[in-house]
Amino acid sequence: MGWSPDLITGMIYLSQTIAGIFGNVSILSHYLYLSFTGCKLRPTDLIIKHLTVANCLVILSKGATQTMAALGMKHFLSDIGCKLVFYVHRVGRDVSIGSTCLLSVFQAITISPSNPRWAELKAKAHKYIGPFNILCWILNLLLNIVVPVHVTGNRSDKNITKKTDYGYCYSVSHGKFLDLLYSALVLCRDIFFVALMLLASSSMVFILYRHKQQVQYIHRTNVSSRSSPESRATQSILILVSTFVSLCTLSSIFHICLAVSNNPSLWLVNASALISGSFPVVSPYILMSHDSRVSRLLCALTRNRESSA
Template identity: 75%
Template structure:
């Protein structure tokens, strides 16, 4: 039992440390780009919000799970549990929304240069900041009921229908509320995944058509390397495919935790591990495809028209 808890704690610790380092490295990368005068892309503001949300997801779930797995069960008060769960739920939903927004924005960015898309391409960057703020505000409001069903370990009662996370309890609501909550989760995820799949299919089609067009051009310096837009699109396609896979698994586990009475420790830990996988992996996916490396990106003077933070 002690060995199993130690292994579980080490796994959560590795995920938390690697995810935190990755997301802070990505934020540091954008700070470097800002102070050295590199021009920002329209999608960069979305990625910053995504990175902040991912940091909150990892810290609000990974740190408590690690601490509980290593033997500290009563380190959070009732208020602390409510706050941690609320932050985790809000940041998870913001991460989902901004990932969807990122795929749609990139699809608009690489859309064909014709009059039908020109107006949308010109207006879309102006609304990115407002959409990000709206995403945070909506999720702060929609998850306002989450703390009601969360209690600390010290505030234990005789309720049999609850989920023990090791450091806090989540009291399951009634049957009707359970069914409604699970239905809303699936509807929201299906809606976002549908938008992501549409945007991804559009980007794949656009890249394929562009590749077919440049096959007629025989100059080596054009065909030998991909454009920055193409590399950014590949990055977002990998990110979206990773998100869809892990989000589907996470939704299944989360629904099981909501419906089942007193779920097992294995189910609780696996659900937490899957939920933290995308925030931990996403910064490495984004950085691996970013062509704006320090030695190349800032040889010129600062572009004063570049959007700031």
């Protein structure tokens, strides 16, 4: 028996969801282990924890439901369930964007030159990480209250003239002008955060380049920008931001296509959902691959197993 397009789509969603949950749970477990063992955490670790929680919300709210819909379960959410799922997804997505932006800006401040102009900002930045993370959650919880208004369940008896079918819920149009206005506001907000990330990333690249030039100039072969924890963390954040900007650009293009289409095809809806769900899946693996504490933890666990064998 051949595989139907719906089954293939469902398996892709399922693979993406499993990989995302495994990666984010792994990195959360890693930080819990570091906390319980008394290891000193970096200031950026708190931001990454919030980013990981937001990623889990995105994956569970959209990845799991898209998987179930693609595998043939069309009426498993009520009208309230649809509103809640879309609201949680939007809050998680926006917190993920804000956390990634905060992570890049804070890292740029951390590795900035140690001169009196930056010293005071460096000292204050650590104190405001927690409040900024909480503020990000509160603002997005409030700003996305409008999202449930545009969503209804499949079994709703409302007179829907223009809608986007997600396979398990409908996104209801309230007029082309309002849809485009809302999409433009979301796009402007995303562009603002992306611009901040690019500015911070450009600053980090410049600082790393200057440091490398200085190291080569003084011929200290035992000092390398790659070997320092700050440099490894910076490189991981640069890769994270580059991945985010690329996927966010693609996601915004698909979001605009959905907004301007009267009745978008299911292929367009599925492609948009897959792209928007890619960053929460790949981000924990990027962060773990550049965290030397992960490799040290794995080596310690391996030694313990070998000694107990």
